[in-house]
Amino acid sequence: MPATPERRRAARGLAATAAVLASAAGVLATALPAGADAETAARGATHSGHSGHGRTVDVQLLSFNDLHGTLEPPQGSAGTVTQTQPDGTTKAIPAGGVEYLATSLREAREGHRYSVTAAGGDMIGASPLLSGLFHDEPSVEAMNKLGLDVSAVGNHEFDEGSAELRRIQNGGCHPEDGCYEKGKRFPGADFPYLAANVTDEKTGKPILKPYTVWKHKGVRIGFIGVTLEGTPDVVTAEGVKGLKFHDEVETINKYTRELQRQGVKSVVALIHEGGMPASGSYDYDCDSPGPGDGISGPIVDIAKNVSPQVDALVTGHTHQAYACSIPDPNGVPRTVTSAASFGRLYTDTTLTYDRRTRDIVRTSVRSANHVVDREQPRAKDMTALIKRWNALAAPVANRPVGYISADIPGRGLNAYETPLGNLVSDAQLAGLASADKGGAQVAFMNPGGIRADLAHKASGDEGDGVVTYGEAFTVQPFTNMTNVLDLTGEQLLTVLRQQVSGVNEKQPRVLQVSRGLTYTLDLRKAGAERIVTDSVRLNGEPIDAKKTYRVAVNEFLAGGGDGFPVLKEGKNKLVGPSDLDVFTAYLTANSTPDAPLAPPKADRVTIVK
Template identity: 35%
Template sequence: MRLLPRRLPIVAGLALTALVTTQPGIAQARPPHERPVDVQLLSITDLHGYLRPHDDAANGTVKDAEGRTIVVGGAPYIATHLKRLRAGHKNSITFSTGDNFSGWPTEVAYHADEPTIEFLNRVGVEFSAVGNHELDLSPSFLRDHMGKGRCFGEVDVDSCFTDSTGRRFHGADFPFSSANITAKGSGKPLLAPYVIRWVKPERGPKIPVGFINLTTPTTVGGSTSYQPTLDNLSLVETANRYAAELKRRGVEAIVANVHEGGTAGDVYDRCNANPTGPVFDFARQVTPDIDAIVTGHWHALFNCSVPDPAGDPRPVVEAANHGRLINEINLRIDPATRDVIRSATTSVNHPVTRDVPADPEMVTLVDHWVNRGGQTYARPVGTITGDLTRTRDADGESTLGNFAADAEYADSRRTPGGNADLAMVAVAPVKGSVALRGDLRYAKGTNPADADGTVLFGEAWSAFGYANPVVTVSVTGAAIEQALEQQWQTQANGSVRFAPLAVSGNVRYSYDATRPVGDRVNPADVLIDGRPLETGRTYRLAALAYTLIGDDGYTAFAGFTDAVRGSRDYEAFRAHFAQGPVTPPALDRATALR
């Protein structure tokens, strides 16, 4: 695999960005002997709200070709590096390859991911592909709240928080774009499929550069981004379609900005001999009209050159995640043809080192949101009369598990089209992540805002959930029985592992642990609202998407239908405290017969 030519990063001068966001007509005449137009592309991917510098190996370091560890990342340093990289470039375009938000740092996640938008606005991001996590809440949340600043809930409590400059959140100053996420059955993109930016040569008319933005096809069916009202279209077919459309509009310089990735080694600015993964399959198949491919999603780091179907090399790059790298591609465009001179293209991944001055405005931004995160953590959301804990009895029940199942059931009953007959929560799943993450104690904790019986926002956040939606689906009674049977799993060594499921308070069931695995639950001993389970009947079941699609090891619900998405686990859990003082649920929903 031939590597693209490298060049040293530019590190002096002031930032100059010369982009025109309107779309003037494309003139046909070109001055003779005009010099090529240099265009700098700067991109980040999978930031996930990591504005605060992190010092752990996974989120705050990269390895160079000699295996040395470089400490990287943080909004104050991203901003400084972007300014330095732009210096001296007449035509510089900064963008993101998606998964900007729906991350894990609580100072960002507590505040509807608005801090990330403030940061991206402030550092001059001009557009972003839609990543799968951009759809973790809903299409309207992305379009109307993140895009337009439309508030929901109580201002400065649920959304539209006051930012680090003292202003209220107003949404992104840039568009989100995806060519292959569509309303189900329509084939029409939910958002604009591409973005055109105009660059200025020394003389003559401006030249268009087109960016086709694409989203991983795993989005619609993914556990956090699960969106049953949407479809994914093929990456290759969609890119080819819009590349042809751009060319009909006179755009010859085309970039694919693809939130889908691969792997090509673990050195931040290299490419191994055999890069693999869906984005490399895409790169080998998609039309040669596309001149460069910028990728994300896999949190990988590589700088590759892959021949297109015509045999001409083009860059395929991914700039890691969490603000650790900035990718720079430099295109040279022939003003006569308005197309990229492929042989002159260079690409480099720059580590976001911390040996540069921290941008003071971004330091203020980070400090503001960290401080606000402490305030939000301390906001009371409910009261309890006793402990809600993960401690399980012999039947696998826990007060926290039962409360979470009741919260999912209540959320489904509030959701139009939900109307669950029952709810289930994986208390100790067969595999994967555990939604029950912390206990809620009656006794006050160390936070000054806490009191006996008070549940703080941050405590509730840490007790249950991993940003998964509550989804209500239609399943057969036989599937519910099978799920209850799957609580007992025979291991390779012959032992039996107990992986209990919590059920909502309107369910009671008995089991016989002396019988063989797979035959311990009699449908007649499963009561839903006091009536025995009918294996041939269809029931509406509420559960987290993670469980329904089998990611935590329960396969019983494969083939579910009529999915309706409700709230995320965090919001459903907090909302259930609104019923008033919560008494820990009795542990009487599962009973051993002997």
């Protein structure tokens, strides 16, 4: 049987150190990783490498990110990873679920005298009902059992505010819902959550530890954790109230210097920000033709500016899979990894530690992602955990709320319009259209708020086509309140333009729109001009710039989230029910076992390429 996390930690000598704030400036050093291909790295991960008795020892760094409380195997497209075959075709492999993730990590650790497990944030938040119903206590319990040593915070760790995040770290029963099991008090996370670039507005101090130092048999590696500076743009205002979010690079460099002064020469940065590889295959070589050439996005600039004294970057947020080598400020390649999301992959990185210099030999760094496939045995302790929490959730989770005739996909790379996005926005329009509910004429839904597909054949026992409350919750887990507000026609057009301009110009955030609104998106143009103004119609009529329209959105968008500041200008706001309540009510009212709901056509946005 595998050792308990507590015994494993004792054996490995994990030591977490509180940090002291220091002044900011830049530093330079030398470094070098080599990007190994997946097969080579996989072979390297099967043995310990250096014996541990000489000058150098191999330290195994296992990492994953963006679990989002996904304890059970995720459904639909969120439950597979894409693999490129030798003939160039691709294959979808079912993956994910903590029962399998636990088995994968435990087997990966076998034979390694030095092994540390780290995470890149968003471990909780936007979670399926099994975890979200209990404020993610089940997921924290699972991560404790997984043997997680350290994690950065992600933006979703702030979904319920900083006070709740501190409870997740330190333990204690929920202030409103109390304890969920008689005689049991939530113990909190066994591992430190790191929030180096998140400070209290009043004190200026980090709200959690900025870094920790892992120690074992004379080896010391510092871990610095940051979330994306733009967290306030993707979290409700209430969730980040009283907090300041600082530049990722400046923060990491600041605490790298702090660790260096303490004699900690080996540093790993856990960064909840990521990139977009050119291929969606987990085994894609993003270092072809050269280091980092196959990846784009915010993490590239971050990696190129983080101090060379940082030896490796574990990243997340974009839910992508990559193990790249991006040049550091000295132009020397450095390992940057991400393990997709929902526990479908884990990354195995070998860090060769030099006992004399106390630093990582970056020429020896190798890394690769591995599939958490569902052909392997389930971890029995995780099965028991899921069964126990499922029993508590069953009265709520298993209640049927609707019926569908086929899969309704809602997520996907570069999907400008999805059937489920249309369904969700249609539900908001229908639920808020009457005068007493707000008089909505059109509804917008942010695609990031749709967290899963609706699968016709679910993993439960309720039968094909049945949509349970738990499945609906997985689609919309935030329970944002709906808002209906006045926008002029010109402001409504600005909403559409802000999808592809401003902060969204490089990576558009195309809103899902309710029935009746149609327009053309011309990708051959740049910025706001990509919205063809003359094409915008509401119920067949052109938008009148001077006319007032009643627009339904969730409270996140109403606060200007996702780069839509014009929505904050809305007037005569009426607050309605939660988006989840509106969604489930629509499913119930518009489907029966004999007349299930068909997937809406994705024909509201015309794409010109």
